[in-house]
Amino acid sequence: MQDVQRASQAAWRPPPGRVAQDRRGLWVASMLELLGLVLFVGLFNFLLPNLGQRLDGLPLILLGLAMSLVPAALWMLFFHRLDRLEPEPKGKIVHVFLLSALATGALVQPLLQHLFQVNEWLYASWATELFGGILVVGALQALTIYLVVRYGIYMDPEFDERVDGVIYATAAGLGLATVLNFEYVVAHGGVDLDVGSIRMVINALAYASFAGVLGYFLGQTRFEHTPPAYLPGGFALSAVLIGLFFFLEDRITSAGFQVNSWSGLVFALVVAGITLSLVFWLVQRANEETLRLLRDASAAVPGPGEAVAPQESPAQNPPEVDP
Amino acid sequence: MSALLDALRRPSITNEPPTAKEQWRNDMAVLLVALVALLLGWSIRNAVVDARSQFSLGPDLPALEYPRSWLQQGKEGLIFQAIDPASASTFDARLSVAVQEGVEEQALEMAEMTWPLQRSKEFQWFRHLSTRPVTGPDDRPALLVEYAYVADPTRASGGNGLPVVVRAQDLLFLASEGPDARLVAVTVAADAGEWDEHADQFQAIFQSLGVKEGAQ
Numbered sequence: 001m002q003d004v005q006r007a008s009q010a011a012w013r014p015p016p017g018r019v020a021q022d023r024r025g026l027w028v029a030s031m032l033e034l035l036g037l038v039l040f041v042g043l044f045n046f047l048l049p050n051l052g053q054r055l056d057g058l059p060l061i062l063l064g065l066a067m068s069l070v071p072a073a074l075w076m077l078f079f080h081r082l083d084r085l086e087p088e089p090k091g092k093i094v095h096v097f098l099l100s101a102l103a104t105g106a107l108v109q110p111l112l113q114h115l116f117q118v119n120e121w122l123y124a125s126w127a128t129e130l131f132g133g134i135l136v137v138g139a140l141q142a143l144t145i146y147l148v149v150r151y152g153i154y155m156d157p158e159f160d161e162r163v164d165g166v167i168y169a170t171a172a173g174l175g176l177a178t179v180l181n182f183e184y185v186v187a188h189g190g191v192d193l194d195v196g197s198i199r200m201v202i203n204a205l206a207y208a209s210f211a212g213v214l215g216y217f218l219g220q221t222r223f224e225h226t227p228p229a230y231l232p233g234g235f236a237l238s239a240v241l242i243g244l245f246f247f248l249e250d251r252i253t254s255a256g257f258q259v260n261s262w263s264g265l266v267f268a269l270v271v272a273g274i275t276l277s278l279v280f281w282l283v284q285r286a287n288e289e290t291l292r293l294l295r296d297a298s299a300a301v302p303g304p305g306e307a308v309a310p311q312e313s314p315a316q317n318p319p320e321v322d323p
Numbered sequence: 324m325s326a327l328l329d330a331l332r333r334p335s336i337t338n339e340p341p342t343a344k345e346q347w348r349n350d351m352a353v354l355l356v357a358l359v360a361l362l363l364g365w366s367i368r369n370a371v372v373d374a375r376s377q378f379s380l381g382p383d384l385p386a387l388e389y390p391r392s393w394l395q396q397g398k399e400g401l402i403f404q405a406i407d408p409a410s411a412s413t414f415d416a417r418l419s420v421a422v423q424e425g426v427e428e429q430a431l432e433m434a435e436m437t438w439p440l441q442r443s444k445e446f447q448w449f450r451h452l453s454t455r456p457v458t459g460p461d462d463r464p465a466l467l468v469e470y471a472y473v474a475d476p477t478r479a480s481g482g483n484g485l486p487v488v489v490r491a492q493d494l495l496f497l498a499s500e501g502p503d504a505r506l507v508a509v510t511v512a513a514d515a516g517e518w519d520e521h522a523d524q525f526q527a528i529f530q531s532l533g534v535k536e537g538a539q
Contacts, residue, residue: 116364116365116368117368117372118368119409120372120392120409121367121368121371121372121392123409124371124392125371128367128371131363131364131367132364132367132368134360135360135361135363135364135367136360136361136364136365136367136368138360139356139357139360139361139364140357140361142357143353143354143357146353150350220334221334221341221346221349222340222341223340224334224339224340224341225334225339225340225341225345226334226341226345226349227334228348228349228352229352230334230349231349231352231353232349232352232353232355232356235353235356235357236356236360239360282328282331282332285332285333286332286333289332289333
């Protein structure tokens with residue numbers, strides 16, 4: 001039975017017009033997420049700056065763990081509210097989120113800490129931090145996002161639009177960021193709520209947006225023939241972005257003798273804004289391309305009783321113009 | 324730039340989904356890229372972890388090798404000390420070398436009895452764990468003394484961190500004979516809770532001196 005289901009999923013091809021649907025809700029949700037995260041940081045830094053000082057022990061840890069979930073919860077909330085036209089099944093998004101969180105907690109972090117022992121060598125010099133961050137941390141985390149999307153949802157009939165790659169990869173990226181934030185809270189026996197909230201937001205922004213980049217490539221390769229280097233290129237780009245971002249983030253937050261988390265937050269917001277806008281633009285352009293080809297194809301197919309138009313006719317076969 | 328963006332948004336003009344074979348190829352290509360990246364990362368890790376600095380114990384003795392990431396520190400009574408700044412504990416894992424000049428030729432035999440006593444006067448809550456003969460540099464007879472004590476590393480800096488149980492090993496051997504005989508003590512020490520994490524590094528330090536288990 002499972003084989004039949006798997007075979008039918010593998011053979012299932014959504015119509016190209018459906019593949020090219022734009023999800024305005026996703027982009028608005030992502031931009032609202034940026035705004036929501038700024039408010040989240042503002043809450044713990046300006047409205048409740050002393051909350052952490054009144055707590056310690058278990059309550060502080062529990063509050064920290066609850067805070068770790070806020071970035072992912074905000075994104076899902078905004079997405080749920082704005083994605084009403086052709087709603088993506090929320091259960092599947094949560095499934096991908098949890099799968100990514102599980103893979104990160106059970107595999108990625110143990111591999112980084114115990115096999116690669118990154119704490120012992122990654123920060124030995126700027127070169128090891130940059131190249132180790134890309135080749136080990138970035139590659140392993142991008143691989144997790146890739147495998148979770150590829151084997152968790154990719155062949156599912158619900159993965160029927162190009163933009164679904166971005167949606168599910170973002171959910172996977174947020175799952176990864178949530179576990180990293182969890183670990184940070186537990187390792188520190190709670191969290192300094194003001195600085196901790198900034199760190200959580202930076203993690204969430206980075207992994208959501210760089211997972212979105214990988215998701216774009218996954219969406220393209222699900223519905224298009226692609227050159228052999230296309231998806232590996234997207235994977236490598238995502239790993240490089242993760243490694244490079246945290247390398248620069250480290251330099252920006254610890255410039256001079258003081259740690260300045262705010263400049264790190266501004267940097268993360270700018271990078272996430274630019275990255276998500278670029279992914280949005282690329283998806284929109286790719287969708288326009290798909291729809292243009294569909295229009296061209298339907299114009300070339302003669303209706304009943306119509307003669308086949310001569311191919312040479314410039315009126316019937318307009319030159320390709322980039323939208 | 325526009326060609327790159329064009330290739331990104333329009334990898335092919337087909338509107339056709341990939342075949343199962345193409346998807347398999349994509350999977351394999353991604354796994355291959357990931358594997359190559361991780362192997363390169365592993366080699367960077369090994370290069371950093373295995374990088375060693377040297378300290379010469381003397382003209383007629385082998386040089387001692389320790390991890391390059393460790394920081395050299397000056398301390399009274401020691402001819403050399405290096406600490407691991409990446410230690411999680413407030414007591415950094417460390418290597419130190421002390422030399423007692425003009426000792427008697429039987430100093431090593433005497434040290435088997437007197438050394439733990441001497442250490443017990445230096446450290447608080449000292450516990451002698453074991454003493455065993457080993458083969459030291461250039462096949463010289465040597466002793467490996469293992470012990471534990473309680474240190475208070477944050478006290479000196481005015482901090483209020485908790486005291487730490489330290490586990491340590493002293494390698495003792497005579498560097499020369501006759502009236503110029505010197506007793507060399509090479510000490511490795513770490514927070515007892517972190518000992519296992521540093522055991523490989525300590526073993527490498529002793530191996531660089533040619534220390535072997537069992538007396539010659």
